[in-house]
Amino acid sequence: MIDDPTSLPSPRRPAARYPLALVLVMACASGHTRCHDDPTTTTSAPPVTTGPATTAGSSGEIDDRDVLAVDRALQDLFREIYRDARRASWKRQDGPGSLVYTLEYSLAQAHARPAAVVLEAELLARGFEVDRVLDDERVTTVFAAHGGFPVIVTVDIGAKVVVATVERAGP
Numbered sequence: 001m002i003d004d005p006t007s008l009p010s011p012r013r014p015a016a017r018y019p020l021a022l023v024l025v026m027a028c029a030s031g032h033t034r035c036h037d038d039p040t041t042t043t044s045a046p047p048v049t050t051g052p053a054t055t056a057g058s059s060g061e062i063d064d065r066d067v068l069a070v071d072r073a074l075q076d077l078f079r080e081i082y083r084d085a086r087r088a089s090w091k092r093q094d095g096p097g098s099l100v101y102t103l104e105y106s107l108a109q110a111h112a113r114p115a116a117v118v119l120e121a122e123l124l125a126r127g128f129e130v131d132r133v134l135d136d137e138r139v140t141t142v143f144a145a146h147g148g149f150p151v152i153v154t155v156d157i158g159a160k161v162v163v164a165t166v167e168r169a170g171p
Helices: 012-029 065-082 115-125
Strands: 053-057 085-095 098-107 129-135 139-146 149-156 161-169
Touching: 065 085, 065 098, 065 115, 065 139, 065 149, 065 161, 115 129, 115 139, 115 149
Parallel strands: none
Antiparallel strands: 053 085, 085 098, 098 161, 129 139, 139 149, 149 161
């Protein structure tokens, strides 16, 4: 019989080391980290892209006449508020169940906070249904709809670029 119970190994010590050992083993097996014994060269297969298809264009190349109508309304509106506006680019992303068009416009005049009120009023005057306007010291965002399509207009304070997204159901 052992007289000193403190000389016995604790049954908890191996269990306490188990999570640490598991973490170290997982870290060495992970592709995101390297253990010091790993060779510096690795081989891997090229990444597989499974994201939505994207189509990009510029000027009058928008491939959807309904979105083109929204684009024309937005360009007229931006010309009125910012003296001049031109669509700098557009892209279409095909997703499961919807198409999202991102339209970017260059402005002649930088956006200022007071323009948020004018932006909302002009959207309403041009047949947009404005849901809400979020306006703070850094950015103005207008959530609206036109012809049944959700439209989000975003412009940073002091910026000469406006980004609008238009979403349509189904590819």
